[in-house]
Amino acid sequence: MTAAAVPRAAAVPVVRRKPLRPGRVGLHVFLAVTAIVWLFPVGWAVYNSFRPYSDTAKYGYVSFAHTLSLSNYRNAWTQGQIPLHFWDTMIVTIPAIVLILFFASCVAFVVSRFSFWFNVPLLVFFMAANLLPQQVIITPLYELYLRIPLPGWLSDTGLMYDSFLGLIAVNVAFQTGFCTFVLSNYMKTIPSSLSEAARVDGASVTRQFFGIVLPLCKPAMAALATLEFTWIYNDFLWAIVFMSSGDKRPITSSLQNLTGTYFTDNNLISAAALLVAVPTIVVFALLQRQFISGLTLGANKG
Amino acid sequence: MAIDLATGVRKGGARRGARAVRLSTRDKLAITLMAGIPTLVVGGFIWFPTIASVLLSFTNWDGIGSVTSSHWIGTTNYRQIATIYPPFWPAVEHNAIWLGFLTFVATPFGLFLAYQLDKDIRGTRVYQSVFFLPVVLSFALIAFIWQLIYSPTEGLVSNVFADPAHGHVIDLLGNPHQNLWAVLVAVGWRHAGYIMVLYLAGLKALDPSLREAAAIDGAGEWHAFRTVVFPALRPINIVIVVVTVIEALRAFDIVYIINHGTNGLELLSVLVTANIIGEASRVGYGSSIAVVLIVISIIPIVVFVVNSFKERES
DSSP: OOTTHHHHHHHOGGGGGTTOSHHHHHHHHHHHHHHHHHHHHHHHHHHHHTSOHHHHHHHOSSSOOSOOOSHHHHHHHHHTTHHHHHHHHHHHHHHHHHHHHHHHHHHHHHHHHSOOTTHHHHHHHHHHHHHSOTHHHHHHHHHHHTTOBOOTTTOTTSBSTTSHHHHHHHHHHHHHHHHHHHHHHHHHTSOHHHHHHHHHTTOOHHHIIIIIIHHHTHHHHHHHHHHHHHHHHTOOHHHHHHOOOGGGSOHHHHGGGGSOSSOOOHHHHHHHHHHHHHHHHHHHHHSHHHHHHHHHHHHHOO | OHHHHHHHHHHHHHHGGGGTOOOOHHHHHHHHHHHHHHHHHHIIIIIHHHHHHHHHTTBOOOSSSOGGGSOBOTTHHHHHHHHTOTTHHHHHHHHHHHHHHIIIIIHHHHHHHHHHHHSSOTTHHHHHHHHHHHHHSOHHHHHHHHHHHHOTTTSHHHHHHSBGGGTBOOOTTTOTTTHHHHHHHHHHHHHHHHHHHHHHHHHHTSOHHHHHHHTOOSTTHHHHIIIIIHHHTHHHHHHHHHHHHHHHHHOOHHHHHHHSSOTTOOOHHHHHHHHHHSSOOOHHHHHHHHHHHHHHHHHHHHHHHHHHHHHHHO
């Protein structure tokens, strides 16, 4: 069962008869059923999201829809202030990804291109930081954020608490370790002769970094950027702990605004949830290879 | 920290002199900044708070005023969370069940999917995408999506198996004996896909002859898997165990959205958070529970770090 068998099977139809053993049929049935079960929760949300509240109120949730409309999406878009929260998400996510990749590649470059005594301790210092449960740091960090003053143009409360910078900082600090680990493994595979040649030519450390190593890391960077986008976009904890203003919360943590205390419209929530899911699903659909290679780069090498 | 690094660079630079690598002052400065600034960021925002959690757990600081006004009270916080803090032991139990479910149900299922999809199956890419879909969704979204199924009045389960219109409901999330399992089904839905992708990568990296042995359908298949394939997956197995333990310790978002982690859904992570943003704000309790999390997580962290350095060397 090698990869080479795939094109052969496609080219010569006769070969295709081989897999049709009873075991294979059973397997296909199992996989198809599991796939349907797997898609069902999302499919159910999609179905509900197109039904107006009046339709489900009249016919019940488990019924054929008599009217389908986009009204839930329109309401979620305005009531949930989705554009605003998407914007908040971007303010946090984009600078965070840029900083994470920059910091991680700097550290990875140092530990993979030079042989300092501190290489291993430094790498452990970064890796382990990413493996801690988040709750380990939130209590002191919360108290700290309440005491760090920021100038008014950075935070309208004048504090690190409830500021975008505070959220960016904690995301950067938490995620840099993972990327450092992946990138340092990646940079180890780049032949050292490349930078040695540059060194002989008198290229400075920064030239070697920006001119030679960084461009070669593009595939790994793309994979990590995809992964980090999804992770930071999906963050809930940091935002609810360090951001108190509802209108500054990134999209994932703002969803709670839609669940009213005494009235909950599930169809509206379905639509909002799906709107929030769209960016991560689009990123995954377009960059599936990068996404999975980023995930397995981290796991495989370690 | 920056000073330590700077001396390190100088020392390292001198030692490397043998390899005829002479670092100029500018290069040394560049290296110091490249390693130093990220170190300060991670040290300041991760390691400093981690150490502070440990220290605060031994004090009676209430979060108001300066830390210096608080007193060292030894292990009082730990004694109190173990004896007079009702949600503590339920939370420990729920975290243990969470870990048990991921380890013995969701992870094996993910491995099973990966093993089947690694066979030369038609449509394998489609299946992989389907099973992986929940992994790109946040736990927050998963909570909302599954509430559509579990909600007592509007949920699917209740509407199919009971009659909410006439006051007869099934409230899976409201029942403290059932809600943890209902949540774990949703969590397993995501975890299995994650594990599947990691194992698929591990299986692809195996020696093709091993995979051929594994590809035998039927009678000898289980035996071949158990004796040949699974042992060969050892490196990835270690990663999977670490990922699973850490996921179980981090679990938070989904129960927080469902009912703020109360009434049968208490978790250690929720108790720490509740002591900051909840009604009961006791820095000492929150920190001691954080230390419990640190102590448990040290084991998988050490295993992971040691394992990855062994891999790096080879």
